[in-house]
Amino acid sequence: MAKLTVDHRLSIAPMMGITDRHFRYLMRLISKKVVLYSEMIHARSLVYGNVEKLLRFHPLEKPVVLQLGGDEVDELCRAAELGEKWGYDEINLNCGCPSPRVQAGCFGIMLMHTPKKTGQLIRQLRKATSLPLTVKHRLGSSERHGYEFLSNFAEEMLKAGAQRLIVHARLAFLGNVSPKKNREVPPLDYEQVYRLKEDFPEANIHLNGGVKTYEEISFHLRYVDGVMIGRLAAQNPYFFHEADFRIFSMPVKPKLRREILREYLRYALHEYELTNENPRTLLKPLLVLWHGVPHARLFRRMASENIKRASFQEICHALEQKANDMESAEEISLHPNVRLQ
Ligand SMILES: Cc1cc2nc3c(=O)[nH]c(=O)nc-3n(C[C@H](O)[C@H](O)[C@H](O)COP(=O)(O)O)c2cc1C
Missing domain, CATH: 3.20.20.70 (Aldolase class I)
Incomplete structure (x- = not known):
């Protein structure tokens, strides 16, 4: 077995x-x-x-x-x-x-x-x-x-x-x-x-x-x-x-949402070029990334409503900009025992 x-x-x-x-x-x-x-x-x-x-x-x-x-x-x-x-x-x-x-x-x-x-x-x-x-x-x-x-x-x-x-x-x-x-x-x-x-x-x-x-x-x-x-x-x-x-006791520093976003957009752009995947399908997982954070709704709108108007590259760029603006609004409460690397 x-x-x-x-x-x-x-x-x-x-x-x-x-x-x-x-x-x-x-x-x-x-x-x-x-x-x-x-x-x-x-x-x-x-x-x-x-x-x-x-x-x-x-x-x-x-x-x-x-x-x-x-x-x-x-x-x-x-x-x-x-x-x-x-x-x-x-x-x-x-x-x-x-x-x-x-x-x-x-x-x-x-x-x-x-x-x-x-x-x-x-x-x-x-x-x-x-x-x-x-x-x-x-x-x-x-x-x-x-x-x-x-x-x-x-x-x-x-x-x-x-x-x-x-x-x-x-x-x-x-x-x-x-x-x-x-x-x-x-x-x-x-x-x-x-x-x-x-x-x-x-x-x-x-x-x-x-x-x-x-x-x-x-x-x-x-x-x-x-x-x-x-x-x-x-x-x-x-x-x-x-x-x-x-849960897994790894001494790692959790990533900020905008770091995750940046990495994800790199992947999404690559997938888009490689497979011509539908932009909506590629951006869908991001719609909930900012759950519960101020401006989350605005971010969701940008990721879902602009699709018809702009190129995929333009949307990704705008989302990254928006994420940087939201940086100050993002409060990440690290678990008190997290050891930063
Ligand atoms: C939208 C949605 C789709 C689901 N699809 C599947 C599925 O494909 N296979 C499966 O075993 N369970 C499926 N489930 C059930 C979940 O795997 C899980 O058993 C259920 O949501 C209970 O866990 P939770 O209370 O943490 O959500 C689905 C649940 C949701 C909400």
Whole structure:
């Protein structure tokens, strides 16, 4: 079985429409250590679609995990092979997504209902790739739940060779419930995840759902091996500027937003010239970089509204100027123990 080599104490969750390669590049400029996940990619779209478009990423993003969705063994195995070939660090199987489309396709959360079959899937995947294989799932669904159900599913996954279980600590309501509601309405129950770690002490168990502060991260890390964060990263990626120091104990000086911006714009211009990527797609991750800082709205407007009027180079230049102006407004509160290099 492939060895888990990456320090995974803190990771950014897979999020469709958010964690594309540009967002991940921005996150990597903010933190060297947090582990990054792709959006969920359906195995079939990899087998039949534009592999380069779906899998290409910048080496700087590593460590980066490819999350796959699907339930067809052959497609998933081929998709995992492709993930390995393209240099991803791990393959993660989505067993938690409850969207109506996913329910109809019988993957995501539906894989939790058939633990034996899903275990077989993991066994086949293990033959197809030498990368570590991991599973992201929920506590259960509105149809099947309870600690016994959760622990039985976890046991099957571990027996089959899953090397990390990431548990979104709430049920999934089935039926015609929007994914957004399914991330808000079912209550969080962290105790079940802690109990899972207690019952499977050798297993790598990670917790996900509703985590918003470093204090909460540190608290959960007393009971589980890692914490995964989703929406907070999407809303305020700069939250993670202290992660390397506070969670991974690296003696590093966190970067200022404008330093990150400068590096990101260099990347964006290069990508634009190299691939002719849509300027909107390239600038999207920046719209939230100044979350909660004065003038953030003005910055967002500059990055989104000028696109039709100016060249991409002009917009990048204007954004950099604006960031320099905002420098004085930017108050960065370094953690008191940060040792500056
Ligand atoms: C916009 C959005 C898209 C998401 N897409 C995925 C996905 O592709 N795969 C997945 O496993 N979870 C997906 N999720 C769920 C997150 O990975 C995470 O489990 C959930 O948001 C709970 O974590 P949080 O409370 O820290 O946000 C998505 C969440 C959001 C907000």
